[in-house]
Amino acid sequence: xxxxxxxxxxxxxxxxxxxxxxxxxxxxxxxxxxxxxxxxxxxxxxxxxxxxxxxxxxxxxxxxxxxxxxxxxxxxxxxxxxxxxxxxxxxxxxxxxxxxxxxxxxxxxxxxxx
Amino acid sequence: xxxxxxxxxxxxxxxxxxxxxxxxxxxxxxxxxxxxxxxxxxxxxxxxxxxxxxxxxxxxxxxxxxxxxxxxxxxxxxxxxxxxxxxxxxxxxxxxxxxxxxxxxxxxxxxxxxx
Numbered sequence: 001x002x003x004x005x006x007x008x009x010x011x012x013x014x015x016x017x018x019x020x021x022x023x024x025x026x027x028x029x030x031x032x033x034x035x036x037x038x039x040x041x042x043x044x045x046x047x048x049x050x051x052x053x054x055x056x057x058x059x060x061x062x063x064x065x066x067x068x069x070x071x072x073x074x075x076x077x078x079x080x081x082x083x084x085x086x087x088x089x090x091x092x093x094x095x096x097x098x099x100x101x102x103x104x105x106x107x108x109x110x111x112x113x114x
Numbered sequence: 115x116x117x118x119x120x121x122x123x124x125x126x127x128x129x130x131x132x133x134x135x136x137x138x139x140x141x142x143x144x145x146x147x148x149x150x151x152x153x154x155x156x157x158x159x160x161x162x163x164x165x166x167x168x169x170x171x172x173x174x175x176x177x178x179x180x181x182x183x184x185x186x187x188x189x190x191x192x193x194x195x196x197x198x199x200x201x202x203x204x205x206x207x208x209x210x211x212x213x214x215x216x217x218x219x220x221x222x223x224x225x226x227x228x229x
Binding site: 004006009033035037043044045047050091093095100101102103104105106107 | 145147149154155156157158159162164170172202204206216217218220222223
């Protein structure tokens with residue numbers, strides 16, 4: 001079974017600074033997708049960014065980018081120019097391209113200090 | 115476009131009572147999921163469905179049943195609620211397992227308390 005590990009239960013960053021959230025996963029598959037989801041206090045789960053395993057290029061979405069290291073099975077999220085609205089819990093998720101289930105990490109709570 | 119709608123938003127049950135959570139999506143998605151989220155933890159998969167009329171067990175299926183009689187609806191049932199089932203429940207759906215439409219779309223969650 002696939003597992004996803006987020007080793008940082010809590011992180012904090014100063015407004016306008018950069019922060020990196022870590023995620024590692026375990027799988028024997030070669031074709032899969034990785035996601036970062038954000039859960040603000042409103043509880044709504046929001047997609048931040050996605051990465052296809054067959055793509056070597058790291059995904060970027062505005063201030064959010066990933067460092068995808070397939071061989072190391074690592075998928076970290078970098079948030080640049082942090083804003084107060086980035087404060088939330090962030091979840092890393094894995095899904096096989098051939099099976100329906102998604103596996104989530106336990107989350108990292110990000111605090112942004114003004 | 116409502117997306118994924120969960121009802122109810124909140125519920126309090128006594129031990130042994132039963133209830134059904136409803137998830138409805140209007141995006142014609144094939145895949146639907148029920149997760150539970152406990153404090154300080156990630157989402158754990160209870161049951162899922164890969165299409166109308168199909169269901170499958172996830173990581174933590176005990177104490178729950180599901181049905182997907184219509185493509186747009188995925189029901190989660192608790193036959194005899196237990197305090198260990200106190201949690202926030204999320205429904206999610208996706209159109210495809212690959213490509214642009216592969217991310218999950220989530221409902222807003224149902225907070226269930228069992229006393």
